[in-house]
Amino acid sequence: MxxxxxxxxxxxxxxxxxxxxxxxxxxxxxxxxxxxxxxxxxxxxxxxxxxxxxxxxxxxxxxxxxxxxxxxxxxxxxxxxxxxxxxxxxxxxxxxxxxxxxxxxxxxxxxxxxxxxxxxxxxxxxxxxxxxxxxxxxxxxxxxxxxxxxxxxDPDATRAEGAGGAFGWEAGRWMLVVENEQGEEQEVFRLTEPFTTVGRRSDDPMLRVTVGLSGVPHVSRRQLALLWDEEAGEPAFHVYNLGLNPLHVGGREVPGARVGRATVRYEEIEDAHVARVDPGESVRIGDRGPTLRVEEVPAPAEDPDATRYE
Incomplete structure (x- = not known):
């Protein structure tokens, strides 16, 4: 934003x-x-x-x-x-x-x-x-x-209450990859901001998200939020489960906070609904998926013929 x-x-x-x-x-x-x-x-x-x-x-x-x-x-x-x-x-x-x-x-x-x-x-x-x-x-x-x-x-487009800062964030560096139940890559979204909401498509402005997933009627319209949070110099994200479905991150099940249409104040969300996610780590929504993962977009290759100044 x-x-x-x-x-x-x-x-x-x-x-x-x-x-x-x-x-x-x-x-x-x-x-x-x-x-x-x-x-x-x-x-x-x-x-x-x-x-x-x-x-x-x-x-x-x-x-x-x-x-x-x-x-x-x-x-x-x-x-x-x-x-x-x-x-x-x-x-x-x-x-x-x-x-x-x-x-x-x-x-x-x-x-x-x-x-x-x-x-x-x-x-x-x-x-x-x-x-x-x-x-x-x-x-x-x-x-x-x-x-x-x-x-x-939608309220999340202009405010993210208590969502923290964006130290170390680099626009254009990250993408969100969405896989179906068979593990096939179905959709890809660029992450344009350090704070991104994800869920089922909705026309309701109070439930509208940054990234709308297609073909997932079982996924909440405000299912989760991804917040960039570089820890000790290492890239990482925190995922907040805002919806009804549990999230499966590693070996942990993260229950949903069920926030509905309420304004979300992220500092008030209990730790039980939050998980750290490293780049490349899978996040499965519910038992059926889809599965999400944040991947790094490759940096531009250095031009070997570019002029160098010593």
Whole structure:
């Protein structure tokens, strides 16, 4: 999740013109930086083929969401087009969706990456509405009458209560590999942030996760969270079992905390529901799976012909 410097909500009353002139370029820059970080390392071919389309959610503070609602479809298309061009450098496909936070103290915008979800096409533009980001044009062509609110941002996209820091985290270094009951690799997801939630796909924003698993009706919609926690210089993750199914990590069974739709404060989760997981170690959900493991993406090979300075 990308979290730029917050803007003071009392010091800035956003107009549509101000947003388009000053904030939209910041959002485009942040989206591009996230794509670059995510693809800093190239996946081996067998994993690259299993990567799904990625949704980049731009989570807006309530006042910003209200300001942008009249031209939300147009802005989503503009941002998606920008990310599609940028992602083509890495043979990746991206979609952008605007969402609203219900927290008035949230940053003006925060960006979170989600994968493994069914992505509906954005609503079509009015036939006579030009696809332009010019403030005066966009304002002039804003639809009249009441409009549906933007989709609600999921709480884990903008906060992770007590989830700790990210010392030693390197974006683009890790991927999550998903195996079925037969041990076949079915899905692969890049870990873009040191905090990742995993579960069954859901349209409920209170149960939506970063990584949505497919074909697993028995898995909880908020099944687990992975938190990077480098220990004594060694890479490691802590897995929090938030769901109903137990997790099998090594020889240990980790029962589920059954948090449901509640806001999760990770420092309050009992140790019985938490396990350390090393890279390459398997985590099986329930008795039937799937089985997950975090793998390191190989670092770029050093170019032997590169110029060296002694």
């Amino acid at each position: 990308m979290d730029p410097t917050p803007h003071d909500p009392d010091a800035m009353q956003l107009s549509l013109d101000v947003f388009l002139r000053d904030i939209l370029p910041e959002i485009k820059l942040s989206l591009g930086e996230l794509i670059d970080r995510e693809n800093a390392r190239t996946l081996p071919g067998r994993y690259a083929r299993l990567l799904p389309e990625t949704l980049l959610a731009v989570n807006l503070r309530p006042d910003a969401a209200e300001t942008l609602t009249p031209i939300a479809a147009e802005i989503e298309r503009e941002l998606t087009d920008s990310c599609t061009r940028h992602g083509s450098l890495y043979d990746r496909v991206y979609r952008v969706q605007l969402r609203r936070s219900d927290d008035r103290d949230a940053p003006l915008f925060a960006i979170s990456a989600h994968a493994g979800h069914d992505l509906a096409e954005p609503p079509p533009l009015e036939p006579d509405t030009p696809a332009s980001s010019e403030p005066s044009v966009a304002t002039a062509h804003a639809p009249a009458g009441p409009l549906p609110a933007l989709p609600l941002a």
